[in-house]
Amino acid sequence: MKTYQVGGSVRDELLGVEPHDKDWVVVGSSPEEMIEAGFRPIGKDFPVFLHPDTKEEYALARTERKSGKGYHGFKFYYDPSVTLEDDLLRRDLTINAIAKDSQGKLIDPFNGQDDLLNKKLRNVSNAFCEDPLRAIRLGRFLSYKHISDFSITPQLKAIVKKILDSGELNYLSSDRVFAEIDKAMQNHFPEKFFNFVVENKLDKPWLKDINSLDGFSASNSDLRWVELSCLNHFTDFDQIPLPSKIKKLISIAKQLANIEIDNILIENIDSLRILRNEEDIMRILSLGLECMDQNLITKIVLLYKDIKFAELEKLDPNERKNEKINLLKDLVSKL
Known part of the structure; x- marks a missing residue:
């Protein structure tokens, strides 16, 4: 042995x-x-x-x-x-x-x-094409800092195209695909993974026509998922099994993007559950995403935290609901 x-x-x-x-x-x-x-x-x-x-x-x-x-x-x-x-x-x-x-x-x-x-990425043999996951994994290798400047040989590019044309990507387990994407999200250059996927048309059915990326501002992989979603108009990643914590962050980010100074709806503010989700909201705002108004949302959070919601517990349910609406209307009037 x-x-x-x-x-x-x-x-x-x-x-x-x-x-x-x-x-x-x-x-x-x-x-x-x-x-x-x-x-x-x-x-x-x-x-x-x-x-x-x-x-x-x-x-x-x-x-x-x-x-x-x-x-x-x-x-x-x-x-x-x-x-x-x-x-x-x-x-x-x-x-x-x-x-x-x-x-x-x-x-x-x-x-x-x-x-x-x-600095070449070369297949060992033509058997590379027998495992369709390898095409996606190839993009993941490019996300590593120490491999990010490697080039793919023409022969290997042709094999990736062969895998795409075979339709075998459709037979991959969504868990396996997510594992490769999530590993890329944790690496130094995740944008190189996504650009490889886009350029080689490997996005379907998993990522649904995502756009090429210049880079991520977040270093945290969970927040990078929020960035990816926002930059792609909150594309639904329903073909991959995102963990609940990432789904929650994307949902909050989508709600934040819907808050605009010319169309502030009380229901939108209330549904954010600001006291419960304040930490996640501030983490998302720290990304500086263009799809949301950071200053406006920060002001809403500060005003919301000043409201004495605990006093509403003394009221009966109907009075409590009406008074909460009045308090939120007052908040909106201060924006």
Whole structure:
């Protein structure tokens, strides 16, 4: 049994970047031997294990063959006869198909080091097109600061077009697509991901005709979703499973964008639940988005906080409702 460090962590180390975590491939072993050695199995489709001490992922060397549609349409083969080179051959990009042994020796059968030096994103083989998620993931790689200035080879661009024309993007799990987008949102240049998606027409059905972007003012990934929504006229991202906290921020931002000095509706102010949502409102205003009037909304928040709503609890429901409306009318008159 031999273990090798593989994938993005080797790539990042060669680029002088500290990897967040490390992945390992195991050659010459079996699931039974791994479990006997104390590794905990976690893989659903193929044997992946957690190291008993470091909790890093160790996967048995494997090969794969396309057998159906989408990300899950693969059959995997693994046994002690699968070599390291066999395993590296199935990977997406040459820069991700470099391995390192326990002595620090690099195994690089597809010249990934040359592509790192020349800043090229090149596919290992034509099997790249068998996994449609790789087309979207390619854009995510461009969002990393240390890979953002890499160029995509003409051959790989042609493969991305082939994936688009195949219609296989429609078979992808929305959870997998969201995971790639959200990772890009957390990186240094998320706009490069979205521009890649737009330029290569990979936005449908997931992002519905979003526009190209110059950049994001927010460093927080949740607020970047608000920016993206606002810059695209509050496009509904209903094809991807956004977490409830992001949906809430987008909903609040949309309400804020509807508040205009010439058309201030009491219902709009009341529905904001300012006392409950003040922190989120101020976070959104800090973005300086052109789709909303920051000064007007800030003034509304300050005036709203001065209202003694607690005193309304002494009134019966009908009186309470009418008095609240009067208080909000008074607030509007001060704007």
